[in-house]
Amino acid sequence: MDTYKRKELLVGALMLGAGLFYLFLTINLPRKGFIDASTVPYVLSVGLCLLGALQLLTATKATQPPADPDADADSSAATPPDYPTVFKTLGLIAVYVALLQKVGFPIMTVLYLYAQFIVITPREQKVNHITYIVIAVVTSALIFFTFRQGFDLMLPTGFLKI
Amino acid sequence: MFELLQAGFGAVFSPYIFILITLGVAVGIVFGAVPGLSATMAIALCLPLTYTMGPAAGLSLLVALFIGATSGGLISAILLKIPGTPASIATTFDGGPMMEKGEGLKALGVGVVFSFLGTIFSIVALMSIAPSLAKIALRFGPHEYFSIAIFSLTLIATLSTGSLLKGIYAGTLGFAFSTVGIAPVDAIRRFTFDSPNLNGGFAMLTVMIGMFAVAEVIKIAETGRAAHKSKIASVSMKGVKGFGFSLKEFFGQIPNAFRSGLIGIGIGILPGIGAGTSNIVSYIIAKKRSKHPELFGKGAVEGVVASETANNAGIGSAMIPLMTLGIPGDTVTAILLGGFMIHGIQPGPLLFISQGALVYTIFAALILASVMMLVLEFYGLRIFIKLLAVPKHILLPIILVLCVVGAFGLSSRVFDVWTILLFGLIGYGFVKGGMPAAPFIIGFILGPMAETNLRRGLMLSDGNFIGFLSNPISATFLLLALASVAWHLFSALRSRKNTAARLQET
Numbered sequence: 001m002d003t004y005k006r007k008e009l010l011v012g013a014l015m016l017g018a019g020l021f022y023l024f025l026t027i028n029l030p031r032k033g034f035i036d037a038s039t040v041p042y043v044l045s046v047g048l049c050l051l052g053a054l055q056l057l058t059a060t061k062a063t064q065p066p067a068d069p070d071a072d073a074d075s076s077a078a079t080p081p082d083y084p085t086v087f088k089t090l091g092l093i094a095v096y097v098a099l100l101q102k103v104g105f106p107i108m109t110v111l112y113l114y115a116q117f118i119v120i121t122p123r124e125q126k127v128n129h130i131t132y133i134v135i136a137v138v139t140s141a142l143i144f145f146t147f148r149q150g151f152d153l154m155l156p157t158g159f160l161k162i
Numbered sequence: 163m164f165e166l167l168q169a170g171f172g173a174v175f176s177p178y179i180f181i182l183i184t185l186g187v188a189v190g191i192v193f194g195a196v197p198g199l200s201a202t203m204a205i206a207l208c209l210p211l212t213y214t215m216g217p218a219a220g221l222s223l224l225v226a227l228f229i230g231a232t233s234g235g236l237i238s239a240i241l242l243k244i245p246g247t248p249a250s251i252a253t254t255f256d257g258g259p260m261m262e263k264g265e266g267l268k269a270l271g272v273g274v275v276f277s278f279l280g281t282i283f284s285i286v287a288l289m290s291i292a293p294s295l296a297k298i299a300l301r302f303g304p305h306e307y308f309s310i311a312i313f314s315l316t317l318i319a320t321l322s323t324g325s326l327l328k329g330i331y332a333g334t335l336g337f338a339f340s341t342v343g344i345a346p347v348d349a350i351r352r353f354t355f356d357s358p359n360l361n362g363g364f365a366m367l368t369v370m371i372g373m374f375a376v377a378e379v380i381k382i383a384e385t386g387r388a389a390h391k392s393k394i395a396s397v398s399m400k401g402v403k404g405f406g407f408s409l410k411e412f413f414g415q416i417p418n419a420f421r422s423g424l425i426g427i428g429i430g431i432l433p434g435i436g437a438g439t440s441n442i443v444s445y446i447i448a449k450k451r452s453k454h455p456e457l458f459g460k461g462a463v464e465g466v467v468a469s470e471t472a473n474n475a476g477i478g479s480a481m482i483p484l485m486t487l488g489i490p491g492d493t494v495t496a497i498l499l500g501g502f503m504i505h506g507i508q509p510g511p512l513l514f515i516s517q518g519a520l521v522y523t524i525f526a527a528l529i530l531a532s533v534m535m536l537v538l539e540f541y542g543l544r545i546f547i548k549l550l551a552v553p554k555h556i557l558l559p560i561i562l563v564l565c566v567v568g569a570f571g572l573s574s575r576v577f578d579v580w581t582i583l584l585f586g587l588i589g590y591g592f593v594k595g596g597m598p599a600a601p602f603i604i605g606f607i608l609g610p611m612a613e614t615n616l617r618r619g620l621m622l623s624d625g626n627f628i629g630f631l632s633n634p635i636s637a638t639f640l641l642l643a644l645a646s647v648a649w650h651l652f653s654a655l656r657s658r659k660n661t662a663a664r665l666q667e668t
Contacts (some may be wrong), residue, residue, distance in 0.1 A: 011595040015331055022338055024355050035620055037345035037352060040613045044338045051331040058327065081384045089383035090587075093376075093562065097579045100566070109563055116559035120386040125553075139560055143567060151214050153571045 016052030019045060029069035088119045104158020109140035163293070166518055170526035173514035176338025179219050183226040183527060187534040188542070190230020192549050195238050195246045196557070197366060198382060201231030202374045202493045207564045209367060209501055210571040211467050217505040217520055222527035224501045228494055229531040232437060233277040233474055237546055240269045240466075249437035250475035252445035263461050271406030271540060272463055275468045276419055278473035278536040283423040284430065285528045288485075292514070292521075295486040299511035304618035305630050307487075309639035311612035313487050316643040320650040321599040328597040330647075336605025337612070339364060346614040347621075353432025359577040364585075366500045368578050373592075373599050374493065375565045379558045380590040385578065386555055405540055407463075415467045418448050422468040426475025431482050433491040433604070437473035443470035463474030475602075478528065480566055485509050485521065488611070493603050 023045035029038040096112040121127050147153040160162035173179060186208070195203035204227045212220030235250030240257035247285045253273060258267035302310075319333035320326055342353045343363030354360040422444035429440035448468035449458040458465050481498075483489045488510035490496035500510050507517060516519055539546070569578040592599050623629030 007595075011328075011597070014591075014595070018335065025242065026462075029352060030350060032348060032350075035617070035625060037348050037350040040616070041338070041341050041352065042335055044341070047334045048331065051327060051334065055327055055331070057189060080388075082387050083384070085383045085387055086380060088469055089380060093379075095587075097566070097576065097583060100570075100579065101576050102284065105567075113559050116562070117555060120383050120558070122553075122555065123387050131481040139563065143563060147210070147567055147571070151211060151571075153210065153213070153567070155567065155570065155576065156576075 004155040005059060005062050008062045009056065012056035012059045014050060014052075015055050016049060019048030019050075019052045022048055085119060089116065091114050092119065100158075101156045102158055104160050105146050106140050106160055107158060109143070110136045113139060165524075166522035167289075167526060169519055170522035170524075171530075172223055173218050173523045174526045174530050179222050179527070179528070182215075182219055182223045182648045183531050184534055184538070186223045187230040187531050187538055188228025190227040190232075191234035191237070191535070191539055191542075192230075192568055193227070194231035194234020194236075194250075195546055195550055196376060196552075197238055197242070197244045197559075198554065198558075200247055200374065202497055203233045203378065203561070204365065204369065205494065205497045205501065206371045206375055206570055207561065209504065210568040212501065213571060215506065217502075217507055217517075217576070218523045221501060221520070221524055222531075224498055225251040225524060225527050226531040226534070228476060229281060229474075229496065229528065229535050232477055232494075233274070233281070234546070235473075236270070236273040236277065236466075236470055237539070238298040238541070238550060240266060240273060240471055241550070247437075247498070248283060249441055249476070251438070251605045252441040252468055252469035253467075253473075254463050255445065256460075257469075259459065259461035260463070260466065263493045265461065267406045268463070269466050271404075271427065271459075271544060272411075272415075272466050274414070274540045275405050275407075275412070276467045276471045277326045277474040277539075279419055280423050280426055280474035281477050281532040283420075283471075283531070284427050284475040285525065285532065285569055286478070287427050287475075288478035288481050288528075289525050289657050292482050295482065296511040299486050300515075301397025302487075302511070302635070304615040304622060304632075305636040306639070308612055308615035308619050309313075309630060309633075309636040309643070310487060310489065311615065312490075313643040313646075314483075315489055315601075315605060315608050315612070316646050317433050318491075320605045320646050325596065326650050326654050328595070329601050331507050332592065332597050332599070333601035333605035336477055336602035336607075337609035338605075339369070339602075340606045340609035341390050341613070344643070346610065347617040359575065364581055364606075365572055365578060366503070367497075367572055368581040368608060368625050369585050370493070370497050370500065370603060371568055372582040372587075373589035373603060375561060376586025377593060377599075379565075380586055381593055382554055382558045386558070388485065411463065415463065418451075418467050419465050422448060422471040426472035429472075429478040430476030430479030430491070433483060435488060436480050436492045436494075437476035440471040440476055441473040444468040481528075485513060485524075486511055488667040490607060492606065493600050496603050497606065540618040572605070 022041070024037055026041040026045045029041065031038060092112060092115050096108055100108050114132050117132040117136070118127050144155055147155060189208065190201065192206050193199040194201060205224050205377050208223060208227055212223055214299060215223070232249055232397070233249065235246035236253050236257065237247040238244050239250040239253035240261050243254050243258035245251045245254050257269045257273065276535065319329040340363065342360055344350070345352050349359060351381065357531055378543065391526070418579070424448065425444040426440045429443060430436050445465055445468045448464050449455050452464055454462070478496045480491050483491050484495045484499060488499070488508060490499045499509060507513065565582055566579050569582045570576065572578050589599055619629055620627070630640060
């Protein structure tokens with residue numbers, strides 16, 4: 001089985017899975033009559049399941065579409081996906097959000113930015129720790145004080161008693 | 163009308179709003195010019211800044227960002243041969259070759275001036291069509307609104323790029339996500355998993371920020387480490403008169419610009435397609451109508467004119483369904499709808515009656531922002547070129563932090579920040595699965611409108627669905643929705659048959 005077909009089958013399975021999950025949740029909604037709060041979710045869940053099944057069906061017969069000759073401008077299309085960097089980025093964002101309230105916006109933002117700069121620095125470039133720290137600290141302070149003083153947005157301060 | 167417009171100009175020329183518009187246009191141009199950043203992202207990120215502003219100032223800033231970002235795409239389209247936004251794809255066809263021929267400045271000048279003319283043309287259309295359409299729309303009831311929402315949804319799902327099936331699925335899934343929270347009419351909690359945070363459903367802004375900004379950061383993480391430094395061509399502004407082209411050349415392009423403007427307005431007014439499509443359509447038509455079609459793709463000024471006039475002409479026209487019916491035609495107007503709602507304003511026909519002064523302030527802001535774009539984009543070109551060189555691995559994490567601030571600022575809850583991460587993952591999944599994000603967003607926004615009006619309509623007609631078909635306007639839109647799906651299904655089947663026949667031949 002070629003990669004394209006496998007990908008389309010996986011997409012179809014996920015589409016159907018999401019539809020079935022939504023249908024399961026819809027069935028558990030309380031009913032009050034023929035037309036009630038669950039009517040539209042029923043229509044949607046049946047639609048999602050049908051479309052998912054259709055995708056699975058068409059994926060079994062799928063053939064790789066011819067490459068678009070105009071798509072050469074997008075250089076990223078030719079680069080193989082770097083999933084370790086994606087997972088590291090997701091992990092960093094999750095830690096950032098999880099500790100935002102407790103540790104506070106200013107500290108977490110500096111830490112997140114510094115780590116994220118390092119994680120996605122292109123391989124051909126050298127990691128410049130001092131520049132990254134300076135940018136992280138300046139950005140964090142600038143955003144924190146601009147929103148706090150200028151726009152009355154009380155971002156969490158955490159440990160810092162500002 | 164003229165008095166209201168005069169008052170509108172009075173408001174936008176106050177120093178505070180004037181500075182906001184200038185900054186909005188400049189930031190918008192940067193977002194349009196840097197590939198990977200978009201008008202939607204610019205508006206989503208700047209929305210939190212408007213929380214404490216009044217509606218006139220806040221909305222003026224947002225429309226300035228819209229105009230700046232739509233036209234900013236031409237800078238990278240010409241200098242890097244990479245469209246900054248999908249609205250500038252056709253600009254690369256001739257803008258790039260013009261740059262290579264040493265006519266880069268002329269291409270930029272033509273692009274900027276005709277972007278300006280396209281925008282003004284569409285604002286005139288907006289100002290003349292919207293008030294009359296709003297008057298008609300005042301008579302619409304739940305039946306009509308339900309049918310218009312369904313029509314817009316099907317049009318967006320079928321016209322979006324990629325597979326028809328995935329487009330419809332994305333729209334339906336967006337609708338499904340909008341059902342989370344307290345149901346309209348009977349106020350039952352749905353899909354909340356007993357979490358009070360979900361009672362109000364997902365906030366539109368968090369969905370947009372997640373799908374467009376966070377997903378983009380994750381996407382960049384995927385390829386960013388392998389990125390090479392792109393070489394940005396430089397242009398010299400020495401000895402430049404006017405905008406770098408002659409008056410004769412300008413007048414020679416007027417018929418082409420007029421035609422492209424009409425195409426841009428016509429396509430921009432339809433839900434689902436906008437500047438991303440109109441720039442290519444008008445380019446193709448300009449090529450067909452040209453006396454020298456062989457020059458297209460080799461640096462023809464007409465190509466840049468057609469693309470840039472059409473994409474900017476979509477600005478005013480995309481605001482017509484938004485302001486008169488409360489229906490966003492694309493993701494940018496969807497987030498503008500969010501901007502209106504944050505300030506407690508519901509776009510729709512009543513807007514013209516209850517907020518007449520604000521409507522004309524928005525019109526005036528659009529005009530002033532266009533003029534600012536004309537001046538800033540051409541004469542501030544060197545600054546924007548420098549900003550193009552800011553590395554993505556520095557820019558994108560900062561954008562993510564701004565996304566977090568924007569989500570948190572909505573109601574000071576970390577829950578909203580988690581939501582943007584969830585929708586970021588969904589958006590990234592959409593990119594990987596080849597599913598268009600626009601129908602999801604529009605489904606999410608129009609879903610509640612469709613459901614609420616369906617329930618209201620059924621209550622009015624004693625639970626009878628015939629009410630939706632016996633009402634002529636409602637029936638017309640439902641028929642159009644059906645015809646749109648049928649036609650796309652037919653053309654998809656036909657193209658598959660053709661591909662199969664071609665494969666058999668080979």
